[in-house]
Structure formats: C-alpha cells, structure tokens
Amino acid sequence: MKFTSEVTHLSQKGLGVARNEEEGISYFVFGAWPGDRGEFEIINRPLNNKKYGYAKLLQLISASAQRQQPECTFLGSNEDSCSGCPWMIANYESQLEQKRNRLIYAMKRIGFETRQLNVSNVQPSPHLYGYRNRFQVKTDGEKLGFVVEGSHNIAPVGDCMVLNDTCRNLLKGMLASLPREDWLPGTGYDWNFIDLDDDFPAELIRLNQKRPFKQGNTTQNEWIKSWLRAKLKENSRVGKVVELFCGSGNFTEVIAESACSEVIAYESGLDAIKLLRAKNLAKVDARPVDLFKPFIWKILRKRIADADTLVLDPPRAGLKNMKGFFEHFIALKTIYYISCDPETFARDAWAFSKKGWSITEIQLVDLFPHTPHVETLAVLKK
Numbered sequence: 001m002k003f004t005s006e007v008t009h010l011s012q013k014g015l016g017v018a019r020n021e022e023e024g025i026s027y028f029v030f031g032a033w034p035g036d037r038g039e040f041e042i043i044n045r046p047l048n049n050k051k052y053g054y055a056k057l058l059q060l061i062s063a064s065a066q067r068q069q070p071e072c073t074f075l076g077s078n079e080d081s082c083s084g085c086p087w088m089i090a091n092y093e094s095q096l097e098q099k100r101n102r103l104i105y106a107m108k109r110i111g112f113e114t115r116q117l118n119v120s121n122v123q124p125s126p127h128l129y130g131y132r133n134r135f136q137v138k139t140d141g142e143k144l145g146f147v148v149e150g151s152h153n154i155a156p157v158g159d160c161m162v163l164n165d166t167c168r169n170l171l172k173g174m175l176a177s178l179p180r181e182d183w184l185p186g187t188g189y190d191w192n193f194i195d196l197d198d199d200f201p202a203e204l205i206r207l208n209q210k211r212p213f214k215q216g217n218t219t220q221n222e223w224i225k226s227w228l229r230a231k232l233k234e235n236s237r238v239g240k241v242v243e244l245f246c247g248s249g250n251f252t253e254v255i256a257e258s259a260c261s262e263v264i265a266y267e268s269g270l271d272a273i274k275l276l277r278a279k280n281l282a283k284v285d286a287r288p289v290d291l292f293k294p295f296i297w298k299i300l301r302k303r304i305a306d307a308d309t310l311v312l313d314p315p316r317a318g319l320k321n322m323k324g325f326f327e328h329f330i331a332l333k334t335i336y337y338i339s340c341d342p343e344t345f346a347r348d349a350w351a352f353s354k355k356g357w358s359i360t361e362i363q364l365v366d367l368f369p370h371t372p373h374v375e376t377l378a379v380l381k382k
Helices: 092-110 165-176 218-234 252-257 270-278 342-353
Strands: 002-010 016-020 025-029 037-044 052-062 119-123 134-139 144-147 154-156 192-197 240-244 262-267 284-288 309-312 334-339 358-365 375-381
Touching (some): 016 052, 025 037, 092 119, 240 252, 334 342, 342 375
Parallel strands (some): 119 358, 309 334
Antiparallel strands (some): 016 025, 037 052, 134 192, 144 154
C-alpha cells in the first residue's frame, strides 16, 4: 500500500515520521527528514499499539530545506546498503538540533518540566568525517562490511569515510585480503565479527574477540574529560569518589588528578580492570564487579556508604539497577552522570529527582555525527 505524506518529526530512534491520514496511522521511515514530502510504501503493518508501522520512501516529491546529498555512496535503505550514518542526509546544524530534541523529548516524556532544565546546545564535533577511532565489521569470508539495520545481511563496503586514517587503512587492508577461507562462519552462524581500533596492529587481527571499550571520537572524548576536570575543580567537597562503569580508566585518570581523597572504581570486565590497574594511578582502587547483579549495592555498602561523589558512565542500559541504591549511597552530595542514551538517562534522572536530587547542569556532546547518538553530561546535587 502506498500513500503520500510529509515527514513532521523524527522518532526517538531517529527515523522520519510520516502520517497516513487515510488509516490514521503514523509510519517510521529510514532516510527521511522533517520537511520532506514524498510517496511512501508500507513495509510493515501497524505495531501492537496499532498507531505506528514502518514504511519506505519511494519517491521524494519535495525535499526538506535541511536535506543534503550524502557524501557516502554506500549509505542507503536497500538490503545491501549500509545504514550506519542515517543522518548524513541532513545538514549538520539540523542534526545537532534533532539531537537536542531527543534529550528534551525523553525528559519531558518521563515527567520533567523541561523549561526548567536549561538544556545546552550540543557541543559539535570538530570533524564530521574521519573521526571514528574504533569500529566493528562482519564477514562471511566472501564479503566484509556492516550489518544492515534490522537484518542479518552484511552490507559490503569499499570504504568508510567516518573512520580515522588508521582505522580506514585497517578496513582497506582487510578488504584487499578477501576472499578468505579462514574467515568462513561456523555452522549455524551468518558471519564472524572483527573488533578493531586505532591502537590495534593489523597483524594481530582476530575473529570474534571484543576489544576493550574506548570512546569512539578521540577529540570529543578529550572535550568530555576537560568538562569533568572543570566540574571536579569547581567542587570544593569532592572527598571520596565512587566511579561506576569505569572501563579501563578513561575518566578515572581525570578523577585521580582532582582534590579527591580516594577513588573506588568499579567495572564488570576483568580485562578492563587489569588495564586500569596497570596505570598505577594514585588514590585509585580498581575492582571487578557486576554492577547489574541483584543486591549489588548492599554487597558494596561498606565501600560506598561514605562516598561524597559519584561518577558514572554506564552502557546504554543506564544505571538501571536502583534497588537499594539510595539506602546504601547515604553520604552522596554530587553526581556526575555521563550517558550515551537519552531515554535511560531520563529514566535514571527521574528516579534521582524523586529522592530529592536536582539537575544543576546538562551539557550535550556530539560524539558521532550523522547518527542519532548524543552524549549527555549532567551534574546532580542533593
């Protein structure tokens, strides 16, 4: 079924939203931007709530004033096209505006009065291309590329312009080595994955081995570290710091430089903790702990009860595990929350607000241009 409509806004996942007035149903559309008018084809019947479905853009009748021609020739919505940079269809100013909208909508939806939050403009990335310092590709030994959104298909690519020079050369080297029998997937698997970053030598490439996490945009990561350093310097009562989801110490180094008395750093991955311990940071005690384990705050109570400051940089799931949190972090005065997901940040911030915490600052940062991703840096005070 086809229909003609205008894209009015973007969904929380960054897809265009076009309403079919005949049905009274709105459809999510890849490769569409607010202000686009086009002909759409329904590709998925309404979801369980019967208010939304999925459609594809067949023909653009009139383009949004913010629309632009994508620089990447591999971007698209077909079965063999890469969907990794879906917002490359729009100019950068409008991308930043929509990222800010994502956070504001998430906060409003959870219950915040957003006019009182003073959400900053998004700190832009100085580099729109060549910024990524890490990436993951999939290969079946014949093809190598990125998985198409919502499928198990490999979108083969000949290049990736958002990768930095080191990562781009790693990609080109792997492409030149195809086909490879030793990269054939095992029985029952569609492909193998290869995790790479700009610290990894090409001769050590291995299949299906995760690399330690690192922020994907080096320049913007340094900006975030500078922000955290400044916030800690402004705080006259940093005291004892607990850091949750510390990884291999990206922010731990900044915390250890501050006027804190000590740092207790927790992370689930033992390999990351080993890397952090190898840095021999003064005042830092790094420990491997599953922070999503039931009753974890009760288990850690002796270590966290007298903490003055909390720094957390969780995965997309957010803090999530709140049972017993407030009962055992009893001395906290300041929280620095670094979030990679607006929805889970809003959920966690709402839980904090219900316990008397106030958000005193929200700073947004663009780590990944041409994607819906936005980083939220927040300060909460009791």
